[in-house]
Amino acid sequence: MTKTRIACAVVGVLSLVAAALMAWWITPSYVARIPDGKNISRNYAGTFQSLLDPAALASGNLVGAVKQNVPMTVLQDVKAEQTSGDKALISDSRTTSAAGAKVEQTKWEYAVDRTSLQAVSSHPSSWNVIPAKGLTVSWPFGAKKKDYQGWTPETQTVAPLTYLRSEKKQGITTYVYEAKVAPTKIVDPQILAALPKQLPASLLKLLATAGGLPAAQAAQLEQILPQLGAQVTMAYTFQDDSTFWVDPNTGLVIDVLRKQQRIAAIALPNGTAVPLIPAVAAAYETTPASAHQAADDARHGHTVIRWLGVYLPIILLALGFVLLLLAALLRGRRRPAAPATGPGMSGPGTSGPGREGPAGPAGPAGPTDPEGPAGPVTDVTPPQV
Numbered sequence: 001m002t003k004t005r006i007a008c009a010v011v012g013v014l015s016l017v018a019a020a021l022m023a024w025w026i027t028p029s030y031v032a033r034i035p036d037g038k039n040i041s042r043n044y045a046g047t048f049q050s051l052l053d054p055a056a057l058a059s060g061n062l063v064g065a066v067k068q069n070v071p072m073t074v075l076q077d078v079k080a081e082q083t084s085g086d087k088a089l090i091s092d093s094r095t096t097s098a099a100g101a102k103v104e105q106t107k108w109e110y111a112v113d114r115t116s117l118q119a120v121s122s123h124p125s126s127w128n129v130i131p132a133k134g135l136t137v138s139w140p141f142g143a144k145k146k147d148y149q150g151w152t153p154e155t156q157t158v159a160p161l162t163y164l165r166s167e168k169k170q171g172i173t174t175y176v177y178e179a180k181v182a183p184t185k186i187v188d189p190q191i192l193a194a195l196p197k198q199l200p201a202s203l204l205k206l207l208a209t210a211g212g213l214p215a216a217q218a219a220q221l222e223q224i225l226p227q228l229g230a231q232v233t234m235a236y237t238f239q240d241d242s243t244f245w246v247d248p249n250t251g252l253v254i255d256v257l258r259k260q261q262r263i264a265a266i267a268l269p270n271g272t273a274v275p276l277i278p279a280v281a282a283a284y285e286t287t288p289a290s291a292h293q294a295a296d297d298a299r300h301g302h303t304v305i306r307w308l309g310v311y312l313p314i315i316l317l318a319l320g321f322v323l324l325l326l327a328a329l330l331r332g333r334r335r336p337a338a339p340a341t342g343p344g345m346s347g348p349g350t351s352g353p354g355r356e357g358p359a360g361p362a363g364p365a366g367p368t369d370p371e372g373p374a375g376p377v378t379d380v381t382p383p384q385v
Helices: 002-031 054-058 189-193 201-209 215-227 288-332
Strands: 039-052 066-084 087-098 101-113 148-152 157-169 172-185 198-200 231-246 253-267 273-286
Touching (some): 002 288, 039 288, 101 189, 172 288, 215 273
Antiparallel strands (some): 039 066, 039 273, 066 087, 157 172, 198 231
16 A cells, blocks of 8 residues: 555656646747758749849840749748757748749758747857848747748848738638838849849940830939940849738748839949839749648647647646545555454463463352342453554
8 A cells, every 4th residue: 555655646746747847848948849850842823023034135135135924933942951959050942933944043041049930140150051130931939929020031131020910821820920121232142143233334225215114214324324334233122022821839831922023223333223124023922732731730730739738738737636636545544453462362272371270160159149140241352453
């Protein structure tokens, strides 16, 4: 009985400790975070309302230089390349195609916190990452109804991610965030590598006179071209208007709608830029198949976090209390003691020192007995302790 009581008490205490560890340490620190090697692929589809063909422009083919209403697709792969403690090296690879032909391919790498998804500056020295700030590839586990700061790789700046509302998407209650980036200079070398750094002044003049520019830009171009050389340095700006539907439990983006522009401009010697035409004007969103897959991933992640962080701790907590209660009840019950023995309580047939021998025959009773006849003899058994 004593061993059973001790075992119940020990297992009960261990269950309570395990419940606390699962709920407040193991799940938040080791379950609700980016696992090593995690790879997420998403597909997007939309339209290039305007797409500048640098090769056609450089050759003087003004008619074919700007294409309009071209179907576009974007394939995005986000992968946890390496992990180190609570930090992860994340790669964000994107391949953009126009009418089935690849027009751009980029890859950015970030060091982020594995739970908050915030970019971090403290990481292994062997990681060659962009010194980003804010959120880079997704929202944190346990996203809140609040504004965040998001990284814009094209401009290498941060922009607000504004919380708007809650909304059902693919059967999941998502948080909706909005990102707006005002026209900002593009500095990312991968983006700039696909755009012409300089254009002949004669080509720009032809572009203005041939009606390739709005009237206001054409008039401004005619004024500034004489001040520039034969080769005109180009600059580009990026602007964005995007909406994200985010699963708050896992931080996964379930759906996204993006409207982006890259504006070609003339870089003036004084550091300012004169906008000309959109090099890229695109609108695209998550494909239905990818949105469905994202919702499945979110549901699976939520189930794992819920079971390990809530249900299992509750089960362990209940088990611990039951075992401790059982141990307390067992302690209150005592095992019955064996009957006590002592002098004068020996059974028949025993003998020992001081025991009297058999008595002789008794003589007849006298005629007068003051106590009278004896009553019946009662066999009194000693009480058990």
